[in-house]
Amino acid sequence: MIAVLAGGVGGARFVDGVAQVAGAESVSAIVNTADDFDHYGLRICPDIDTVLYTLAGIADPVNGWGIAGDTRATLDGIAAYGEEPWFLLGDRDFSTHILRTAWLGNGIPLTSVIYFLRSRLGVGSQILPMSDESVATRILTTDGELAFQDYFVRRRQTDEVHGVRFAGIDSAQPTEAALTALSDAELILLAPSNPIVSIGPILAIPAYRRALQHRHRPVVAISPIIGGKALKGPADRMLASLGHESTALGVARVYAGLVDGFVIDAVDTDLAPDIEALGMDVLVTDAIMHDQADRGRFAREVLKFAQTIAVRTAV
Amino acid sequence: MIAVLAGGVGGARFVDGVAQVAGAESVSAIVNTADDFDHYGLRICPDIDTVLYTLAGIADPVNGWGIAGDTRATLDGIAAYGEEPWFLLGDRDFSTHILRTAWLGNGIPLTSVIYFLRSRLGVGSQILPMSDESVATRILTTDGELAFQDYFVRRRQTDEVHGVRFAGIDSAQPTEAALTALSDAELILLAPSNPIVSIGPILAIPAYRRALQHRHRPVVAISPIIGGKALKGPADRMLASLGHESTALGVARVYAGLVDGFVIDAVDTDLAPDIEALGMDVLVTDAIMHDQADRGRFAREVLKFAQTIAVRTAV
Numbered sequence: 248m249i250a251v252l253a254g255g256v257g258g259a260r261f262v263d264g265v266a267q268v269a270g271a272e273s274v275s276a277i278v279n280t281a282d283d284f285d286h287y288g289l290r291i292c293p294d295i296d297t298v299l300y301t302l303a304g305i306a307d308p309v310n311g312w313g314i315a316g317d318t319r320a321t322l323d324g325i326a327a328y329g330e331e332p333w334f335l336l337g338d339r340d341f342s343t344h345i346l347r348t349a350w351l352g353n354g355i356p357l358t359s360v361i362y363f364l365r366s367r368l369g370v371g372s373q374i375l376p377m378s379d380e381s382v383a384t385r386i387l388t389t390d391g392e393l394a395f396q397d398y399f400v401r402r403r404q405t406d407e408v409h410g411v412r413f414a415g416i417d418s419a420q421p422t423e424a425a426l427t428a429l430s431d432a433e434l435i436l437l438a439p440s441n442p443i444v445s446i447g448p449i450l451a452i453p454a455y456r457r458a459l460q461h462r463h464r465p466v467v468a469i470s471p472i473i474g475g476k477a478l479k480g481p482a483d484r485m486l487a488s489l490g491h492e493s494t495a496l497g498v499a500r501v502y503a504g505l506v507d508g509f510v511i512d513a514v515d516t517d518l519a520p521d522i523e524a525l526g527m528d529v530l531v532t533d534a535i536m537h538d539q540a541d542r543g544r545f546a547r548e549v550l551k552f553a554q555t556i557a558v559r560t561a562v
Numbered sequence: 563m564i565a566v567l568a569g570g571v572g573g574a575r576f577v578d579g580v581a582q583v584a585g586a587e588s589v590s591a592i593v594n595t596a597d598d599f600d601h602y603g604l605r606i607c608p609d610i611d612t613v614l615y616t617l618a619g620i621a622d623p624v625n626g627w628g629i630a631g632d633t634r635a636t637l638d639g640i641a642a643y644g645e646e647p648w649f650l651l652g653d654r655d656f657s658t659h660i661l662r663t664a665w666l667g668n669g670i671p672l673t674s675v676i677y678f679l680r681s682r683l684g685v686g687s688q689i690l691p692m693s694d695e696s697v698a699t700r701i702l703t704t705d706g707e708l709a710f711q712d713y714f715v716r717r718r719q720t721d722e723v724h725g726v727r728f729a730g731i732d733s734a735q736p737t738e739a740a741l742t743a744l745s746d747a748e749l750i751l752l753a754p755s756n757p758i759v760s761i762g763p764i765l766a767i768p769a770y771r772r773a774l775q776h777r778h779r780p781v782v783a784i785s786p787i788i789g790g791k792a793l794k795g796p797a798d799r800m801l802a803s804l805g806h807e808s809t810a811l812g813v814a815r816v817y818a819g820l821v822d823g824f825v826i827d828a829v830d831t832d833l834a835p836d837i838e839a840l841g842m843d844v845l846v847t848d849a850i851m852h853d854q855a856d857r858g859r860f861a862r863e864v865l866k867f868a869q870t871i872a873v874r875t876a877v
Contacts, residue, residue: 288664318635324657328682338653342639345660349603367643 250432254279254294254445256311258438259301264542271371275428281384281448289344303368378419404481421454429458437468441482459505467508470495474514508556528556565747569594569609569760571626573753574616579857586686590743596699596763604659618683692764693734719796736769744773752783756797774820782823785810789829823871843871
């Protein structure tokens with residue numbers, strides 16, 4: 248069994264690669280929910296849905312989020328009623344949000360809702376929300392505090408990020424399903440996701456952080472920063488403005504003490520000694536997933552690397 | 563000012579005809595809400611939406627309900643998740659239900675929600691829910707009591723109706739807007755809608771019934787039964803199984819004491835004396851609205867007829 252902490256498009260694609268190689272039923276994705284929000288009265292879970300659609304093989308191949316070939320008649324109707332359609336939602340995509348909202352409204356926990364949705368889409372891997380309670384990432388900027396999707400989508404990540412907080416994190420409980428997935432895992436992977444706003448909220452729940460700190464099995468993280476840049480999203484700028492180094496080394500420092508192995512791209516080879524000095528084995532490889540088949544190639548290399556490393560931290 | 567009590571496709575088309583002739587701003591439709599229901603967590607108001615889409619000129623011309631040319635990707639997605647798509651909802655149509663549900667959830671009364679929606683669609687006539695409180699028509703059959711849309715759509719009106727009740731009617735308040743529309747009206751019309759389940763719920767709210775009983779201005783009803791048959795829907799069978807005569811005369815008897823004028827089709831000419839004996843003036847005409855332009859022709863005849871009749875009941 249393999250547990251993958253993930254969020255965002257890169258995270259979803261990496262989970263897909265691991266599922267291709269290890270077998271879908273062997274993989275549990277523990278997914279960030281701190282960018283979930285309510286929109287038009289519907290509960291939207293962008294990171295979970297990106298994993299869901301990616302593993303179901305229906306994700307839009309260009310954007311990475313949303314459903315391939317989806318239409319926009321519902322959103323056009325909403326716009327015709329005068330509501331600004333700043334968050335793009337396709338017609339088929341709406342069915343996910345509508346049913347999820349209805350079921351949550353009936354008191355069904357998010358974990359069970361997602362179990363049902365992924366089962367219906369034929370997804371064999373577990374997709375586990377990090378919590379059934381609501382957590383909301385808030386982005387501190389010079390214009391004040393913004394809701395995450397306001398910063399991320401509406402304002403297109405143009406604000407300099409001076410701080411990040413996760414509203415509700417103190418009362419958010421880990422789920423039994425995610426704790427079980429972590430304790431059953433022979434390997435725990437941190438996907439190439441934004442360390443601050445995708446992996447960060449998961450590790451801000453004490454039980455998950457403790458599970459990594461007191462690990463029995465190796466933990467391997469993949470750098471989302473390659474050559475100082477994020478392939479997608481604002482992770483590079485966010486690391487820099489928050490006082491981190493905007494490099495794979497900067498990401499490794501964020502994860503220090505939690506991981507035994509770290510995967511970087513060949514362009515970052517010169518960072519390997521400093522990462523090793525943090526107490527991590529390093530895999531240097533082509534860390535870009537060039538297409539869907541290439542996700543398997545990359546995951547295979549990561550899993551092979553994981554077999555070579557030992558847990559660095561005593562339980 | 564003209565107030566029209568309405569529900570269903572025939573009612574919506576009649577309101578459209580009256581608005582064509584009298585001018586949109588002169589017309590207030592007071593619309594049945596007792597077939598409203600919650601579906602996939604969304605609040606659906608079939609009668610109101612049929613009036614809304616018809617007056618906005620976007621109603622599906624064949625069905626009468628829904629939006630012309632609408633697609634079904636959202637419902638297909640819902641079906642892909644295993645939910646039976648028995649109530650047909652188009653993608654653009656979903657935008658109405660999504661926004662309405664969101665606004666109702668924010669505590670905005672239905673009357674205000676519909677005011678906003680119809681204004682955004684450029685509808686000049688008032689579309690007034692009969693109540694901002696929830697009322698639910700329940701259909702008594704040999705299989706037990708059914709929710710209205712279960713009887714009407716899911717089971718395609720195949721059950722014999724042994725009784726009808728309006729759950730919640732005792733606590734449903736009339737709205738200020740509808741009471742004002744009735745008191746300001748120089749003419750009140752009962753559209754050719756089902757007298758039991760479309761007009762019936764409106765008249766089951768005591769303030770509206772009293773407004774008709776103690777009227778200052780004439781009330782004119784249009785028979786939805788022509789030659790013993792309903793043009794659309796189960797009104798004929800419902801009248802019969804509930805012990806009424808399934809004719810224009812049967813409808814007139816339901817409205818006895820509430821209306822001064824009654825409009826029937828030429829095929830029902832022989833019923834005129836018995837209807838007149840109920841204390842109503844009778845207009846015999848072509849009572850079928852053959853197409854959109856013909857709605858104006860019919861409304862013009864009804865309005866002309868209304869000018870010739872006097873209020874029969876002392877205030």
